[in-house]
Amino acid sequence: MANNKPLRRSRKQQSVDISEAQIAVHWREEGYFSPRAQFIAQANLTNKGVLKRFSLDKFPGYYEEFADLLDWYKRWKKTLDTSNPPFWRWFVGGEINACYNCVDRHLAKHKNKTAIHFVPETEHEAIQHVTYQELYVRVNEFAALLRDFCGLKAGDRVTLHMPMVAELPIAMLACARLGVIHSQVFSGFSGKACADRAVDSESRVLITMDAYYRAGSLLDHKEKADIAVAEAAKDGHKVDKVLIWQRYPGKYSSPTQLVAGRDFIVNDVLKQYRGKRLEPVRLPAEAPLFLMYTSGTTGRPKGCQHSIGGYLAYVTWTSKFIQDIHPEDVYWCMADIGWITGHSYIVYGPLALAASSVVYEGVPTHPDAGRPWRIAEDLDVNIFHTSPTAIRALRRAGPEEPAKYNHHFKHMTTVGEPIEPEVWKWYYKVVGKSKAVIVDTWWQTENGGFLCSTVPGIHKMKPGSAGPGIPGIHPVIYDDEGNELPAGSGKAGNICIRNPWPGGFQTIWKDPARFVTQYYSRYCKNPKSKNWRDWPYMAGDGAVQAADGYYRILGRIDDVINVAGHRLGTKEIESAALTVAEVAEAAVVPVADPIKGKVPDLYVSLKPGLQASKALADKVSGAVVFQIGPIARPRTVVIVPDMPKTRSGKIMRRVLAAISNHQDPGDVSTLANPEVVEKIKEAAK
Ligand code: PRX
Numbered sequence: 001m002a003n004n005k006p007l008r009r010s011r012k013q014q015s016v017d018i019s020e021a022q023i024a025v026h027w028r029e030e031g032y033f034s035p036r037a038q039f040i041a042q043a044n045l046t047n048k049g050v051l052k053r054f055s056l057d058k059f060p061g062y063y064e065e066f067a068d069l070l071d072w073y074k075r076w077k078k079t080l081d082t083s084n085p086p087f088w089r090w091f092v093g094g095e096i097n098a099c100y101n102c103v104d105r106h107l108a109k110h111k112n113k114t115a116i117h118f119v120p121e122t123e124h125e126a127i128q129h130v131t132y133q134e135l136y137v138r139v140n141e142f143a144a145l146l147r148d149f150c151g152l153k154a155g156d157r158v159t160l161h162m163p164m165v166a167e168l169p170i171a172m173l174a175c176a177r178l179g180v181i182h183s184q185v186f187s188g189f190s191g192k193a194c195a196d197r198a199v200d201s202e203s204r205v206l207i208t209m210d211a212y213y214r215a216g217s218l219l220d221h222k223e224k225a226d227i228a229v230a231e232a233a234k235d236g237h238k239v240d241k242v243l244i245w246q247r248y249p250g251k252y253s254s255p256t257q258l259v260a261g262r263d264f265i266v267n268d269v270l271k272q273y274r275g276k277r278l279e280p281v282r283l284p285a286e287a288p289l290f291l292m293y294t295s296g297t298t299g300r301p302k303g304c305q306h307s308i309g310g311y312l313a314y315v316t317w318t319s320k321f322i323q324d325i326h327p328e329d330v331y332w333c334m335a336d337i338g339w340i341t342g343h344s345y346i347v348y349g350p351l352a353l354a355a356s357s358v359v360y361e362g363v364p365t366h367p368d369a370g371r372p373w374r375i376a377e378d379l380d381v382n383i384f385h386t387s388p389t390a391i392r393a394l395r396r397a398g399p400e401e402p403a404k405y406n407h408h409f410k411h412m413t414t415v416g417e418p419i420e421p422e423v424w425k426w427y428y429k430v431v432g433k434s435k436a437v438i439v440d441t442w443w444q445t446e447n448g449g450f451l452c453s454t455v456p457g458i459h460k461m462k463p464g465s466a467g468p469g470i471p472g473i474h475p476v477i478y479d480d481e482g483n484e485l486p487a488g489s490g491k492a493g494n495i496c497i498r499n500p501w502p503g504g505f506q507t508i509w510k511d512p513a514r515f516v517t518q519y520y521s522r523y524c525k526n527p528k529s530k531n532w533r534d535w536p537y538m539a540g541d542g543a544v545q546a547a548d549g550y551y552r553i554l555g556r557i558d559d560v561i562n563v564a565g566h567r568l569g570t571k572e573i574e575s576a577a578l579t580v581a582e583v584a585e586a587a588v589v590p591v592a593d594p595i596k597g598k599v600p601d602l603y604v605s606l607k608p609g610l611q612a613s614k615a616l617a618d619k620v621s622g623a624v625v626f627q628i629g630p631i632a633r634p635r636t637v638v639i640v641p642d643m644p645k646t647r648s649g650k651i652m653r654r655v656l657a658a659i660s661n662h663q664d665p666g667d668v669s670t671l672a673n674p675e676v677v678e679k680i681k682e683a684a685k
Pocket of ligand 1: 441446466554
């Protein structure tokens with residue numbers, strides 16, 4: 001197929017000089033792989049009738065099947081209220097509790113079953129198996145602490161800055177039991193990034209941990225809480241209490257002092273709440289469950305607000321039918337719970353189905369590339385879920401390693417970035433031993449759960465393609481003028497979803513206007529319309545649809561870079577660079593990377609009279625790490641004499657991206673300062 005031409009830019013998009021989709025790799029069309037008969041024989045969904053039942057003319061009624069997987073205190077009156085587009089309201093009138101659905105309702109049949117296998121990074125440390133009964137007890141006690149010690153109630157926000165430990169889902173579920181809105185910040189983010197999120201969500205309580213293992217070292221994590229509280233205070237926001245879990249209960253593992261009256265060791269305070277049981281709070285389906293901050297096109301991350309009823313229904317259905325989770329399965333998603341994948345497909349989806357979900361603390365290649373396969377073998381994991389970056393890293397570090405282990409996956413997922421067909425085939429043949437099905441799931445923080453994927457018991461797989469929309473999701477590709485690009489056209493465009501779905505975020509926290517403009521304005525057919533058909537959701541990804549209806553995602557079309565499956569806003573990194581007093585201008589561009597997919601290169605120019613130096617480049621890099629975290633660290637900081645600019649003074653990132661990607665920068669004669677291009681090339685060497 002598909003000569004994937006770069007996306008043309010419309011007037012509205014002129015600020016975007018370079019995008020991931022424009023530097024997308026051009027893979028050739030691959031042949032199909034079929035799921036094995038043994039997989040189909042046990043799969044939760046094999047009847048093709050589902051595709052008809054979930055056709056657009058039956059929308060929104062078919063989503064009742066999703067909600068019917070949950071236990072409701074009160075059944076909803078209206079499946080979908082569209083009276084205030086695009087603020088869709090799902091399962092209106094229904095009452096529910098997410099914690100009840102993930103914990104209490106399993107006790108009758110599964111109380112003695114492992115809910116969470118916590119695997120410490122240190123290999124000699126024993127794996128902890130938290131049963132559903134134990135989860136119930138621990139969640140209740142911690143919920144009592146949140147309610148009675150912290151005074152938290154439904155609707156309050158709490159920021160969590162926790163590593164990958166069993167206490168993280170425990171804390172999330174305790175919040176959910178009370179209706180407290182949790183906002184978990186990825187533990188690799190800096191204290192400053194944590195502060196920004198605590199300020200925006202107005203969290204008065206911060207929940208953290210003293211320390212955790214990463215690549216063989218016990219990292220001091222508590223120090224980030226001190227930075228977070230101090231940075232929030234600079235923004236006029238007071239965090240009253242910091243709750244600190246201990247990586248080793250009973251022992252404080254951080255060298256950082258406790259602040260009297262503010263910092264509390266959870267295990268000490270919990271003693272008062274031993275044996276406490278709290279009725280789950282009955283909440284409206286549309287009450288928020290959590291906020292998940294993600295990068296966008298401005299300097300500030302935005303808080304995606306997800307609902308209880310719609311979100312939980314969506315992740316439960318997709319976990320059951322796309323992940324093919326049965327209660328007897330051992331399921332391991334290697335993502336971090338600090339990202340949406342972990343929320344939906346480590347915690348809420350699998351636990352709603354009473355599965356056993358693995359929480360692994362550390363890096364996959366520690367102490368060697370055999371680690372994931374040893375864990376899989378020991379726990380008898382049969383469903384495995386990870387990202388192309390992790391697969392590429394494991395393949396590089398130990399291409400023959402998986403064959404040495406006696407693990408057996410029936411199902412594997414890839415998520416977060418486009419996967420090269422070569423990498424897909426290694427995953428299939430070597431990790432899956434040519435037996436496991438693979439689903440390539442395309443979706444975003446905003447979406448709650450999968451948008452495009454094959455249904456593993458129904459569709460064939462095609463390396464490098466996410467597949468069709470999942471049942472109920474009806475994607476469409478528009479060109480810049482709003483024309484639909486038909487399947488097999490060979491043209492790339494902007495992928496959108498025609499219909500609302502229950503997992504979609506409700507709004508951007510405290511910024512509903514941006515929710516509308518960023519996702520719905522571009523292709524809205526009539527802003528006054530109350531008809532959902534006039535409000536396609538624009539994802540911000542470039543895509544092509546092959547003649548068979550499968551979608552291939554090319555990458556972001558906006559100022560967002562997908563680094564190792566993690567979203568970073570170029571504006572966020574540029575703002576961080578501009579906090580360095582010497583920096584006059586900053587521009588970030590995506591660079592193709594063999595392991596991480598894309599990485600950021602940062603170009604800066606200095607204020608007059610200043611000289612470029614290695615020390616200054618390091619200072620800029622350090623500022624990015626302070627403001628955001630090590631994942632945003634630029635591959636290189638290039639100090640340039642001036643930025644390439646148009647006559648109107650706009651920085652031409654396209655030229656910088658071409659230099660970083662060793663491509664031809666094209667015609668630069670229209671620049672105001674074409675002579676600078678050679679000097680930039682020199683500086684970038
Ligand atoms: O560009 C797409 C890419 O990741 C972006 C969403 O990132 P985030 O909100 O952090 O969520 C990641 C996990 C759901 C998308 O806009 N992306 C996600 N999945 C895929 C993908 N690109 C290609 N193939 C995928 N399967």
